[in-house]
Structures are given as C-alpha cells and as structure tokens.
Amino acid sequence: MFRLTDFTYEGKTVFLRADLNSPVENGRITSDARFRAVLPTIRHLLEDGAKVVVATHQSRPYKGDYITTEEHAEILSRLLNQEVEYVEDIFGKNARERIGALKPGEVIMLENLRFSAEEVFYKPIEECEKTFFVRKLTPLIDYVVNDAFAAAHRSQPSLVGFARLKPMIMGELLEAEVDALSRAYESDDRPRVYILGGAKVDDSLRVAENVLRNGKADLILTGGLVGQIFTLAKGFDLGDANVGFLHRKGLLELVDWAERILDEFYPYVRTPVDFAVDYHEERLEVDLLGGDKRLFDEYPILDIGSRTVEKYREILDSAKIIVANGPMGVFEREGFAHGTVGVFRAIGESPAFSIVGGGHSIASVYRYNITGISHVSTGGGAMLSFFAGEELPVLKALEISYERFREGTDKPKTELSLLFHQ
Structure with missing residues (x-):
C-alpha cells in the first residue's frame, strides 16, 4: 500500500478523507482528539506544497449530533494556526470552483459528507465509482489520502470510490493504526x-x-x-x-x-x-x-x-x-x-x-x-472488524490502488508489505 513518502505533492491537489466525527453537546464539538490525530498528515502535505481538500462525515441523518462541518473547520484552523475555509458544498459547483482555485499550502473543509445521499449507503467499489460525488471530483484532484481508520470498515464513495481512478495513499494515522x-x-x-x-x-x-x-x-x-x-x-x-x-x-x-x-x-x-x-x-x-x-x-x-x-x-x-x-x-x-x-x-x-x-x-x-x-x-467498529478477521474495505481499496498505480510514483519505493491479515 502507498505511504505518504511515496509521492511529492508540490502544487498537487490532495483529497484528504479524514474521520473527524466527534462528540457534540448542545450543538458544539466537545473533543478535538480526532483532529489532533490527523495533524501530522495535514502538516506533511502542507510542508510539501499540497493544496488540501479535507472531507469528513459527522454523525448520521436525524441524530442530535448531525451538524455541518463549519465548526470542524474552525477547530482545524486553530490547531494548524492557519485558515481552513469551510465550503458549504460537497461536489456541487461551489465546491468544484473552490477546489479549482486552491493555491499550494491552502486548506479547505468540505461540507458534512453525509449531507449527500450517496454517502449514506454501503456499495462495492464499482458502484461507488459511478456516483456523482466521485465523477464530479475526480478531474479536480491528483491524489487521495485516506486517514480515516475509524471508518475503514465501511465501503462508501468517499472512502473507496477513487481507488482505481487516482493513487490512494495511507495517511500517517492510518498507517500507525x-x-x-x-x-x-x-x-x-x-x-x-x-x-x-x-x-x-x-x-x-x-x-x-x-x-x-x-x-x-x-x-x-x-x-x-x-x-x-x-x-x-x-x-x-x-x-x-x-x-x-x-x-x-x-x-x-x-x-x-x-x-x-x-x-x-x-x-x-x-x-x-x-x-x-x-x-x-x-x-x-x-x-x-x-x-x-x-x-x-x-x-x-x-x-x-x-x-x-x-x-x-x-x-x-x-x-x-x-x-x-x-x-x-x-x-x-x-x-x-x-x-x-x-x-x-x-x-x-x-x-x-x-x-x-x-x-x-x-x-x-x-x-x-x-x-x-x-x-x-x-x-472502535473498524478495530473490532479487524480483530474479527474481516476484510476492511478501505484497506482493500488501498491495496487495489497500489496495484494499479505503483508504476507511476514520483519516488523510488521501498518494499511495501501487506499490512493487514487476510
């Protein structure tokens, strides 16, 4: 599977799928633990000159903690000590224009992915590829970095849909997990x-x-x-x-x-x-x-x-x-x-x-x-699935992407072993 160090990111647009799903009380996020966990990956990308598009889900429809990602952007801005612009869109015209206008070193936060109906259901990679979400964003991005281990047991467009279309890379958190x-x-x-x-x-x-x-x-x-x-x-x-x-x-x-x-x-x-x-x-x-x-x-x-x-x-x-x-x-x-x-x-x-x-x-x-x-x-759920011996869709997608794109990396690779059990 690809690691962050297998590519250079100067001037490249990177779609970073994180899992910043956090506890909420009275409409406010009460813990920044998951934000801190992905900071090493974001900093690595920014230091290398990437244009970073952060995407996450938050809760599920009709639950009390089902909120926008506006506060997520605020928290990430504070932790990174730079602006992370909240984009009130996922793959529509507003989101696509903002992604296209990104400059190296800039970060934006897309709207809660589960505001899109396509992101709520579990589908195989072949069907995830056909979603409007994947088809609209694919032409705008160069790499996909996945640092969402907590969602690794799910097969949804943002998690697996780009695997055969763009190089999909483990973030530092996912690799450590x-x-x-x-x-x-x-x-x-x-x-x-x-x-x-x-x-x-x-x-x-x-x-x-x-x-x-x-x-x-x-x-x-x-x-x-x-x-x-x-x-x-x-x-x-x-x-x-x-x-x-x-x-x-x-x-x-x-x-x-x-x-x-x-x-x-x-x-x-x-x-x-x-x-x-x-x-x-x-x-x-x-x-x-x-x-x-x-x-x-x-x-x-x-x-x-x-x-x-x-x-x-x-x-x-x-x-x-x-x-x-x-x-x-x-x-x-x-x-x-x-x-x-x-x-x-x-x-x-x-x-x-x-x-x-x-x-x-x-x-x-x-x-x-x-x-x-x-x-x-x-x-939690991903960890239990791992120790239950079940195949995690995100890890499988990473393996598929590695096989498809391993000849096109910018840097010579060290041997990459399969990091998960069958």
Whole structure:
C-alpha cells in the first residue's frame, strides 16, 4: 500500500478523507482528539506544497449530533494556526470552483459528507465509482489520502470510490493504526489477553470467536454488556431489571451464541465475579456467588465490581499483548467508573504491548488521564472488524490502488508489505 513518502505533492491537489466525527453537546464539538490525530498528515502535505481538500462525515441523518462541518473547520484552523475555509458544498459547483482555485499550502473543509445521499449507503467499489460525488471530483484532484481508520470498515464513495481512478495513499494515522493492530494480531508473544466490553456485543462475539479459534488470544476478559451476556450464558441469573434491559436492547438473542463460544473455549473466557448496581443513586457491589442477588431484580448493573477488577489486574500484570475495546460500565457516572478506570490503569501499568480502542474507551482514557497504553486506536467498529478477521474495505481499496498505480510514483519505493491479515 502507498505511504505518504511515496509521492511529492508540490502544487498537487490532495483529497484528504479524514474521520473527524466527534462528540457534540448542545450543538458544539466537545473533543478535538480526532483532529489532533490527523495533524501530522495535514502538516506533511502542507510542508510539501499540497493544496488540501479535507472531507469528513459527522454523525448520521436525524441524530442530535448531525451538524455541518463549519465548526470542524474552525477547530482545524486553530490547531494548524492557519485558515481552513469551510465550503458549504460537497461536489456541487461551489465546491468544484473552490477546489479549482486552491493555491499550494491552502486548506479547505468540505461540507458534512453525509449531507449527500450517496454517502449514506454501503456499495462495492464499482458502484461507488459511478456516483456523482466521485465523477464530479475526480478531474479536480491528483491524489487521495485516506486517514480515516475509524471508518475503514465501511465501503462508501468517499472512502473507496477513487481507488482505481487516482493513487490512494495511507495517511500517517492510518498507517500507525494498521501497524499497531497488525503487530498485536500477528504476535507470537504470550500470554495475549483481549478485553471485550461496552455495548457492541455481536461485534465482540465475532472477535472472541475469531481470535480464540485462530490461536490469536490466550484469554478473554469481559465487561460491560458483553460481560453480562457471557454471564447469562454461564447460567447465572442477573435479575428482572437487567434481563429486561438486555431484552429491550435486543441482546438476549445473543446468549445462545455466547454459550456456543463457551462450550468450545470455556476456560479461556473470563466473566465478572461481582457487579455494581445503582442502589438509590449509590454504588452497591453484589457478589455473584455470595451476595444478595435479589438486588438484580430491581436495580440496574452499571459496572463490574472491585473483586473482578483485582482479578483482571493480576492477569494483565503478566500479559505480553493486550487488546481492549469498550468500557467495563457506565464510566460517565463517577460512581460507576471504578471498573473501567481500574482495568484501563492496569493496562497502562502492564509491561505488555497494549491497544485500547472504541469511542467510549478513548473518552475514559483521556477523562481520567490514564497513561502507559502503547496505542490508543481511533476506531472502535473498524478495530473490532479487524480483530474479527474481516476484510476492511478501505484497506482493500488501498491495496487495489497500489496495484494499479505503483508504476507511476514520483519516488523510488521501498518494499511495501501487506499490512493487514487476510
């Protein structure tokens, strides 16, 4: 796959697909973490004399954080210490004229890509090529740089549509992500521990099944709703309040799948030994073996308990590889952050090569100033797809583009290995 250093960009127009999709409260962006993550790529392009067209999506139609990219341009301007002009258009006449008028060293920000209906659906490369978005912009750009690892599991026009039409290049963030995840997945160091939490239960089950069946993990620790589903699969009763909640979320149907994983890999999947419930706005821990489990009938589980944190800490202390996705509980509430903070701090203190990913996981790492983690991934869904052994459309598109354009680069290339597993 192409890297940034394989080309020179003086006077060239570069379409930079980033993922600046950020949390929003009261109509304002509350974190600039994803903006900071793409700064090295943008600075590399600007220092080389490129004309940069930044494109990103923000949320989905009809959601509360579905906003324009005007504030995205403001944030990027502040971080780059130069103007990033917001263009209230995606591929229409206004956008095309502004792209055509760009001068070397200038940056513009296109409108939220998901304001275009073509960008909402997943289609193969062949169909993405035919979209108005790709057909209108292709004549105006020289290179496509993709730094949107968090969207790498999606096949949409802005992500894969240019692959056979223009050289498509990994940005520095995407390259670092793929290198780190490949290192963890392919490593023979042992023990290799995966921590699966949060609410993406089906994705986590796919990861568990893949890494255990293919000998990529020695142990899996669970928390969040993932931990609750595995706990039910082990035959424990989590009470009316919690079983009812899982039912409303449509997650109870996954218990059978979790049971099948346990039947095949039982000793290698660990579940919480205690949970913390919201008992009249206070944290109350309930032991699965010796506690008053009747509390589960009335009070919701919002975290793993202290004994579980200590058991997980002992395991993580001796790990060589750690991959974690998703929090252990509702860390946004201070009284129920103990599990997530305790486990993530144990990851940071471990000598292992460690990766933590997922939007909520990243938020907790920064909120509680947790240090020592080797790599904090910007992609939750993409990271889960990677470790589930699934092909990521963006990485496949990068490979296709490399094969098509590798004879036309400006600089002699070093050997480029395939950075992702089949």
